[in-house]
Amino acid sequence: MTTQLHLQIDDRSGVPVYRQIMDQIKYYVAGGTLRPGDQIPSIRELANAMAVNPTTVVKAYSELEAEGIIEKRHGKGAFIAAQAPALSVVDQEIALRRSAKQLAVEATQLQVPSPKVITVVREELGALSPERNDEDDPIKFSVLGGDRAS
Amino acid sequence: MTTQLHLQIDDRSGVPVYRQIMDQIKYYVAGGTLRPGDQIPSIRELANAMAVNPTTVVKAYSELEAEGIIEKRHGKGAFIAAQAPALSVVDQEIALRRSAKQLAVEATQLQVPSPKVITVVREELGALSPERNDEDDPIKFSVLGGDRAS
DNA sequence: CTGTCTGTTTGATAACACCCAAACACTTAA
């Protein structure tokens, strides 16, 4: 049965299903709920659980593999990859700066005071950083807004 | 001639041209270089300056208008819109949190230490917030990576 | 070997994104 994952797919959001899968797995990896070596649901298992075509899950898994997040093994399953070596500090900063700039522009447009922006970023970082609990989170599959399941 | 804008289009980036236009105008608005009432380049003028089809600029301007950033006036030109009334604090936070969470996940994946994330976000916010100079910035059009201009 | 897990690949479809060309309509000044 592999690791249980609590994935929520929202059909109404407009965000592609494969991308929702990617984002959420990334989130669990970032938060430490999923750790290197952990087995994640097989393509068919996940596709079946959320009532989508296996190819859609393949798409998500393939992209994640290309990003070095997971590793697929033929006949075995899919696993969280060993943590990739950190980029050079300059490359880190280039990538980070792009996202930060975008956040800054959006926050300004929303007229959010800077201190609040910092606070929220701190909170979101904090939600990920702590060493994760081991066997908490009753992790399940689920689907939202699905007129998918006939 | 309207307001001069320093817009750089990078064909290699993969980011759609119309979106690059949008992002940069948003950035100037957020930074105060462009203020409510300011006239921005006409569709044709901008299209000509950066060697793209006018319809591409129309796309960018229309999206910006839908977001309340600018205002198009038939026969007159395009202008920076009056600043939209701020959202409620809760709505602000919902929107902001979404972006912040994404930043946090990315930063974690990049293995950037939290303090550095905060620092960079501070810097990017700071690059926008100060009362903007009035007539600085030699603002021009330009295109990068253009095999476009024959 | 056989069955049943696993991932892999191919081909098709429908929808959308992106960019373009050209004709249309409003505004203003001469």
Added chain:
DNA sequence: TTAAGTGTTTGGGTGTTATCAAACAGACAG
């Protein structure tokens, strides 16, 4: 009215995205 500026609209070509169905191939327990 005319001219030259402005934004508007329509239609099409091209490529990508998103999803699916079905057949293919490795791993392993029995």
